[in-house]
Amino acid sequence: MAVMNKMRESMKTILLILVLAFIATIIFDWGMGGFRGKRPQGVIAQVNGDEISYEEFNDAYQQELKARREQTGEDIEGYQLQQVENQVFERLIQQRLLRDVIDQMNLTTTDDEVGEELWNNPPDIIRNTPAFQDSTGNFDMARYQAALNDPQLDSQWQSVVNYLQNAMPYQKLGNMINASTLITDDDARLEYMKNNIKMRVNYLFFDASSFAGKESEPGENEIKAYYDEHSKDFIEKEKRVLDYVLFELQATRSDSQAVFKQMEDLMNDARSGRTFAEMAGIYSQDTGSAENGGDLGYFKREAMVKPFSDAAFAAKVGDIVGPVVTQFGVHLIKVDDKRQVDGEEEVKASHILLKIEPSNATRDALRDNALYLAEASKESDLKTVAEEEKLQIATTQPFTSDGFIPGIGMEQRVSRFAFRAKIGDVSDVLYLDRGYLVAELKEISKEAVPKLDAVRSSIVTTLKTEARMNLAKQAAQAVYDKLGAGSSLEAIAQSVNLGVTTTDEFTAGRSIAGVGKEPRFAGVALSLNQGDISQPVEGSRGYYLIQLFQKTEFNETDFEQQKEMLKSQLTVRQRNQMFTLWYTKVKSEAKIKDFRNDYL
Missing domain, CATH: 3.10.50.40 (Chitinase A; domain 3)
Incomplete structure (x- = not known):
């Protein structure tokens, strides 16, 4: 009874992971990953006429952000947000395309196939569940099949059946794509030689x-012939030019003073007997050492930046010194020990790091200024309002939709504004890692083949x-x-x-x-x-x-020991390549409409 109860407790976790595994299977197993426009409202993309709603995209996007937040303990921002957005969008496109192929090929799964798969080949998440493992940690097929036969678990197994019914057609498609994968002993031998000879x-x-x-x-004839033969290589994509004002996120004098005041308070607390390790765990912004009470271990003088080393090596054991300013912020240093190793002095120290960063008040003030500029410029123009407010206005060099924006960087939201706007349009406030940006579209250069x-x-x-x-x-x-x-x-x-x-x-x-x-x-x-x-x-x-x-000589014995591993690695590599080639062809032939510019 205890075993069965343990199995029941495991099922909810199993089913949740199976849902995630299904998505991963579709994307990776075979080789790998407010409305402004005139497009269909609520639709962020179309794949061969099949719509992907903004709601579906946003749900997947938020789930991915949540998963990464739980994994790292931190919110991601800036360019990383753009990467997540692209990955989620591509995943939804890929799901639609693969489902289209499955429907066209009429790849279905019968109840018998699902039953056989469930009975003989349970998913890895089930194999790795302690409830289905013996005392040595190995998967126990008998215990697993006993759980399958338990009528009290029928309702929960139905969810696993549903998962397999959805996943197996994709597995069949993957098997078809990979059917021609063949890695021979000679392939493994060549791979071994490349890495070992x-x-x-x-x-x-x-x-x-x-x-x-x-x-x-x-x-001249040779030059013209080359130009004619390679004219497509010279095509210049459509380019845009922006005027913009960037409110950079920089710490103010007041922000710096607040950090030094906090460091002074910490110094007084430490000298009053408060445990340094406790304070480091609470206040230090060096996440690598904070969890260890700020402990940096032993280090040589050259291992740290000069101001830090100078302070630490000049202090006596037991001293608490600071504030010490480096490019990383402001430090409070406690020297725990000193020793000589091979005639060279080493110091063991702990520290508390406070970074000099813009405060919430500074951020709010910059954002408010950017919001005013955006709204006022929409009634007039960016240059006029910027000059009235004595703000520095900059102009980009021409840039393409998929490229680096000179002076701004790789910022898709800025690029999307630029390529959906008309000349003279002013953006809303665009949030970047560096600060808050307001832009106006200045020029458009259409795609063209340049003259010879x-x-x-x-x-x-x-x-x-x-x-x-x-x-x-x-x-x-x-x-x-x-x-x-x-x-x-x-x-x-x-x-x-x-x-x-x-x-x-x-x-x-x-x-x-x-x-x-x-x-x-x-x-x-x-x-x-x-x-x-x-x-x-x-x-x-x-x-x-x-x-x-x-x-060097070929080591036949060593090769035989590595051969199966090499063949396995080469199989995965070849499947990756085959899937990528196949999927690239499928995607190139599909009718995909991307409406993200109207939303993001």
Whole structure:
């Protein structure tokens, strides 16, 4: 009876997690993640005609914020809010698209399939539930199936059945997408070699930049032909320009004075006998040490910023010193101990950190000023009101809808205002990490292909770069053709006025010192035998001739021990790639309308 009661207590938690797991299954298991406009009211997006309501989006958005708040203990803000918004929006789009595919393919689940899955293959959350585990922590199938047969749990198991009925069609779709996934022993062997075989090579580098001035000037016909062939590459997206006023969130003199007054009070409390660790736990804004009573452990002088170290190392054991000002804020420091390690002094200290930040009163005053500016500017214009109020007005450089806004940063809400507004429109107050912003749309530049003369210099640079790379290739090939059997790079390097470079030990899966991340270089080196010299190898900046002179042996025993793990990792990677390619194609062919500009 006690076991069954424990199972019943577990069911509510199981069912809640299953709901979350269902969402995660849809998004990740196969590879991975007030109305202003004239759009359909209450609709934030359409996917092949299927509407996603603002209410549905906002519910999912708030749930995600709540989950992250519970995970981190802090509210997220600024750019992180934009990331969450994008992730939730994309998740809803993906759910709709996958459901469309499932409906089109008529992927359904029968009661027998659900029953068999429930009986033989319970979800991981159930396998990991203590109520269904034995004394050693292993899943107990008999105990689990006994719970399935308990009629008193029928109503609660029905929710699990509902979960499987919803989830299994997505699992079937995932299985179909992944059906062609095949990782062989040879794939695992190559992966092992990339990560474990260590090499050293000699190489000659034919730097394309060394041929500058030796290439011929591109002719007009060549320039025009390149322009015509690559005209799509020159398309300039629609751009917008904003005038704006930013009320920056900066601590005032009054805010700083309040922090120093609080630090003085803490100093007096500490000297009066109040426990330093207790105060640090309550007041310190260094979350990393506050939970340990402000304890920083032992540290060397150079481990801390100079003002902090100077104060701590100058004090005696037991002293409480402060306030000490650093770029992090204001510190109160208690020196707990000192010691010598290898002839170098170390200090053990605790501290209380108070950050100098804008107070609520400062924030409120800035927000009120921004609200007044926004409302007044809508009756007039931003420049006029800003000048009357002696506020500094700035102007952005032209920016695209998906790019960085010069002077402002990556701020989607600002971008969305800019790309839904008409010239002369003034925004509401836009809340940024840095403060409160009011903007007015100043200019619109429509998408266009620039004239040839506007991109001529970039085309000439590209053609010259290609010509230099070709000259580097020819030079490398000419040297290679002179090499005979048993030749070495050193023997011919002087004749072409190049030095032979020897690499440090490297593996093919990592960046190579002096060379960088050059996949062709690493791959060719891995394929060479001792003493072999490669054909010319193209790099990002020129061509290489590579001679292998050291390579570790393949460890068959170690490979066999890692093989199944490697195959598993490669399978996941391949499934990720396959799902991404498949989903990208599905999404590109879908009719998706994004109305977020009308809401957010």
